[in-house]
Amino acid sequence: MSAQHLPDVDPWNDIDVLALVTLEQLDTLLFRNLVNQRNTNGVLYGGQVIAQAQAAAGATVGPELRCHSLHGYFLRGGDCDRPVIYQVDKTRDGRSFSTRRVTALQNGVPILHMECSFHTGEEGFEHQLTAPAVPQPEDLPTMNELIAAEPERLGAYARYCSEKSGPIDFKLVDWRQLVERLDEPVRRIWLRAPAAAGSDDPAVHQQILTYLSDFWLSGVAMNIHAVAVPGRFYISSLDHALWFHRPAKADEWLLYDTESPSASSGRGLSRGSLYDRSGVLVATVMQEALIRKARGAV
Structure with a gap:
């Protein structure tokens, strides 16, 4: 190369x-x-x-x-x-x-x-927020199963998301959050990167967790206003911050609990908490993104 x-x-x-x-x-x-x-x-x-x-x-x-x-x-x-x-x-x-x-x-x-x-x-005090009560990933359908069950409501955009997930496995806690306006700026998904199982280096799993943390985060800042359909909106991350609290394996399912505290001046702020399957908070994420209606979009 x-x-x-x-x-x-x-x-x-x-x-x-x-x-x-x-x-x-x-x-x-x-x-x-x-x-x-x-x-x-x-x-x-x-x-x-x-x-x-x-x-x-x-x-x-x-x-x-x-x-x-x-x-x-x-x-x-x-x-x-x-x-x-x-x-x-x-x-x-x-x-x-x-x-x-x-x-x-x-x-x-x-x-x-x-x-x-x-x-x-080092040794110190310990506490964390309680993980939200949601179904486990095995109890949730895959994107392809959702598309088969709701072919009209989950159309081209859902197929696009399914095809472009690449190395990331994900399951929506509530599939309506993908195609409908949110009542409140909150979205939850399970995600993992199965190929991370090929490494036993904790630093590599941290790096892949960083990679995962950018997946579908910024969209929660606008889905209270409109459905984030590609081609209608331009979303570009401005900054990204991540705090690692406890070890985690990136090839195992992690719950990404995301919300948007604020949107203003063409920017949307998103916050995410990553929990492992046992409810342990492993990382906290913050990101601000530029959000614009695409040129020519109605």
């Missing part, structure tokens, strides 16, 4: 999540990705870029350190046909914390800035 060009693959279905978070080390603090993933806007999927930036940062700290938080700003849409260079700055190395700044570059121009903090972990 040329260092200057990545092959144009299917936006979702040709993606291997383990390859996606595997980077080529060019120098001590310089890395290059091997896999690109296109989003519905035709630019790099944000979950890819932040997961790869996290992988680059993690490659520069000791194995005893685990990422506990990251904060990224999307500066430009990434070119799907070119590799991304990840430049890491060693901001600080302390006794129990290390901080890294990562700049994602294409053609010498930054497309993402991210701060990433790592911690050894």
